[in-house]
Amino acid sequence: MEHLFSDRVKKLKASEIREILKLTQRPEIISFAGGLPAPEMFPVEAYKAMSIKVMDEMGREAMQYSTTEGYDPLREKIAKRMQASGVRVSKEDLLITNGSQQGLDFTGKIFINPGDYVLCESPSYLGAINAFRAYECEFKEVETDSEGMVMDALKEAIDQHPKAKYIYVIPDFQNPSGRTWSESRRKELVELANQYNLIIIEDNPYGELRYEGEAIPPVKAFDTEGRVVYLGTFSKTFSPGLRIGWVCASPLLLNKYITVKQGADLQASSMSQRVLNAFLENYDFDAHIRAIINVYHKRRDLMFSEMKKHFPQNAKYEISKGGLFAWVELPEHVDARELMKLAVSNKVAFVPGGSFFPNGGKENYMRLNFSNMPEPKIVEGIERLGKILSKEI
Amino acid sequence: MEHLFSDRVKKLKASEIREILKLTQRPEIISFAGGLPAPEMFPVEAYKAMSIKVMDEMGREAMQYSTTEGYDPLREKIAKRMQASGVRVSKEDLLITNGSQQGLDFTGKIFINPGDYVLCESPSYLGAINAFRAYECEFKEVETDSEGMVMDALKEAIDQHPKAKYIYVIPDFQNPSGRTWSESRRKELVELANQYNLIIIEDNPYGELRYEGEAIPPVKAFDTEGRVVYLGTFSKTFSPGLRIGWVCASPLLLNKYITVKQGADLQASSMSQRVLNAFLENYDFDAHIRAIINVYHKRRDLMFSEMKKHFPQNAKYEISKGGLFAWVELPEHVDARELMKLAVSNKVAFVPGGSFFPNGGKENYMRLNFSNMPEPKIVEGIERLGKILSKEI
Known part of the structure; x- marks a missing residue:
């Protein structure tokens, strides 16, 4: 067979x-x-308490189908957190996904034709490589130093691969290298994407887990033309077993992610979204x-x-x-x-x-x-x- | 862009x-x-009680990553229920998905090359059509009567479309037509798939909701060569907001579904699987x-x-x-x-x-x-x- x-x-x-x-x-x-x-x-105890609260206050809605985009109060809270990190965003720019891995899969589905090139850091996240590869792309690994991708190497890669659609980066505490992009390199990345009309996929599962130094705004904060797709997740700051992440993108791009989500699995869990939302509402997440x-x-x-x-x-x-x-x-x-x-x-x-x-x-x-x-x-x-x-x- | x-x-x-x-x-x-x-x-009350039980007994595991295949005790219970409907199956033949919609998406990803034909009932389920279409297939609608697909029409469709990979059917209380396939037509379908070396995708979200007459075994019960992929779900019998369904298939096929699930979103919710499993263990699901x-x-x-x-x-x-x-x-x-x-x-x-x-x-x-x-x-x-x-x- x-x-x-x-x-x-x-x-x-x-x-x-x-x-x-x-x-x-x-x-x-x-x-x-x-x-x-x-x-x-x-x-665990907070999750239990919030599960009880959700089931008492809105049990039926938590067990019913809901919209593909996600639970509005949760989207609002995520938008607020992203605003605090320097991104201008409202809940309408967000789609709730099953962890950011699903955002990676959708990214491949939305952009890659067989043979297209993905530009990525060298090394890059294995889960993203596998997700993109399922859509039959090729990879161009771009040299990185301690500040992020080397911009001259990136320019050369773009010139060599005019069929590239997007640049995939993990600017904060990268998996696997642990490296973090400098602010100036982030700005340069956006300028280059603008110049060459490319999309940036910014995967940020670890950004909130900083052990020294000052937080640097996400690449999305420097996005002037709506071409940065930001992937976030609660897997590392709350619970990976819930499978709750999000995509933040401008309307043209986000609409594709929403349509793809409809066909892929309709929506994220109504229940998990509501319990997480209750946690964010009733506990001090920071x-x-x-x-x-x-x-x-x-x-x-x-x-x-x-x-x-x-x-x-x-x-x-x-x-x-x-x-x-x-x-x-x-x-x-x-x-x-x-x-x-x-x-x-x-x-x-x-x-x-x-x-x-x-x-x-x-x-x-x-x-x-x-x-x-x-x-x-x-x-x-x-x-x-x-x-x-x-x-x- | x-x-x-x-x-x-x-x-x-x-x-x-x-x-x-x-x-x-x-x-x-x-x-x-x-x-x-x-x-x-x-x-709702049972769900609340089972959430408390899961959080008390295994809260950390319920919030942690777990295997792609799914939670073993839940897979075992699903296998038992399928056995009762006449399918020879063990938990190793099952993958837990985010509702059966995700099984449909994976089916498209696993089998369809652009231009391939999907053979389906006329009419067929809109959500499946959209999921498959995302992989650029064409559709051949096969005439149906009150017993299911008309076998002569199906034969003719196969002869006309030698590049067809699978036959997609909803044999029980079909969406949208409400029709149910007769047992003899189910057997003929398997024989035809064997003869032409095709896969059958059996989508069965409604089979347990019968209001009159006798239950008919699923097409999967007549599968002699491991070429029927069965998609099940708890959305209509328990809760759609949880997003828990499953794929049942022979090892060669199931392995592809598991690999695709890894890239798509790693796993179904550890939490939802455990709460559902506790419900099945402690309440009378029938x-x-x-x-x-x-x-x-x-x-x-x-x-x-x-x-x-x-x-x-x-x-x-x-x-x-x-x-x-x-x-x-x-x-x-x-x-x-x-x-x-x-x-x-x-x-x-x-x-x-x-x-x-x-x-x-x-x-x-x-x-x-x-x-x-x-x-x-x-x-x-x-x-x-x-x-x-x-x-x-």
Whole structure:
């Protein structure tokens, strides 16, 4: 029956991270592999209280179909939060999605014709690469430095790929590299997109999880022509199990996302949207985020200081100023996929970095998550990894 | 910026039903337009109790990421229910989706190359037509009679369209026609698919809502070669606002659905799956469905008896033995889209049937929903519609 499959899925592979996550769910393994929030930070009691409140006050509406765009009070609250970060936006510019992963999938569906090029950071987020690839695009990886994409490299990439539709970026605490774009680079990106008539897809799941320095406005804040599509999510600041994210875009673009959402699954959960909205209404969300930051900050510091202690000198990294990940460059000859096998047999896990380069060829990176594991396990796990690295590289 | 859109979305239109639904949400309108369950039948107190139970017993897991395939205990319960309907299935054959609409979207993504033909009933479900169309297919509508697709017409369609990948059918209380396939026709369909090496997509949102006669096993029960993909949902028997449905398919096919789900939105809500599972574990789901049937049965009887009283003789219909809809054929010259405008100005609404014919050309049908409106409104609404019909056709 294989011949009946579409060309697009014939090329698809299951996500390597998801497969690795399955391997590493055994409790004896110290896993730095997933991008999981710390479960002890989930506001379980508050969620329970808000579920009761929603069911008491509007149970029937919460169980019924509702509009594709999303629950208006929730959209309003998201608009307000985005305004506070410097984006001029109203609820009409927002569509509620099943996490920002769905925004990525819709982006591919809306823009990509087979053979089109997507311009992305090198490395870039594996989940986005997989989502876009399902629409049969090619990728042009653009060189990045500690301030973001190198603009000359981006210009050259655009000149070389006139069929490119959009530039996909994660400007805050990027997955996997942990890097953050400078403000000036963000402005330059918008100017370049204006000049070349391109769309910018700004994926921002980690922006609120900053452990040092000053917040920088999103690229969307500098959008002068309505060509930045901003993808947000509550997965890292509230709960990923709810699957609530959003797309923020100008009307011409947002209308396509709404139409695509209709065909894809009609709407996000009426229930989850209302419970989350009740939480935002009745609790101090910023205080909740500060509590998360407090925990992750310590875990980040601990992971990097343990890495300094146990990793050999030729394992290189920059300290991530926010987000969930440490990104480690190993000597070029090292294959992190092989290291991963050794690591799992030593009961510690990470994600080999190769899959974050859509065009492949770079196997000497490791992505380590520091948000999910409690401190003693970070110490123990980095020590185990350090032993392997010292022996193998 | 329009030139940046993909070819597939350039052709997409917003769903007519969704747009009509927006119009008809004003409380003064008696709406037979949506496919909405009766909100007073939602088990609000039970849902609240089960939310509390889930948050108390496994709050952190319910808020965390989980596997793409879905929550195992829920998959097991669905497998058991399907076994009871005659399908040999285990939880490994199931993927949890955001309602069956997502199963439809994935079906298009997995099988359709631009220009491929989808074979479907005439008429067919508008939401499926829109989902498939997003992957740039063409449709071949196959003649149906009161037992299902006419097999000679189907054979001819297959011969004419050798590039067809699958046959899309809603064998139980079809949306919009209300018709149900006979058992013998189901078996013939599987034989034909085997013979021609085609996939069957069986969409069954209404099968459990039968008001008379004996249940007929799903087409999937007669699947001998693993080529029937079955789409199920809790939207009509529990709650559509949760967005929980499932795909049941043989491993070769299901693996593609799982991979596509990973890229599309990672997983269905961990929370909703657990609360639904707790409901199925702690309440009598069959008794709940019987209570729904009891209410809808009365509403169906009432709607058809009022139609008999108030509709002119040249409005033709068969009594639906289950599901949510009455399907009315008007004389050929009548344009139901024009009637709809008159109806809305008389504060009653339905869905014009034209959109259910993917190739168009048939405007003389109306779809009326009988599940959502309470009995006095059914009486009042059908009387209003009858007046309009008597005057206009």
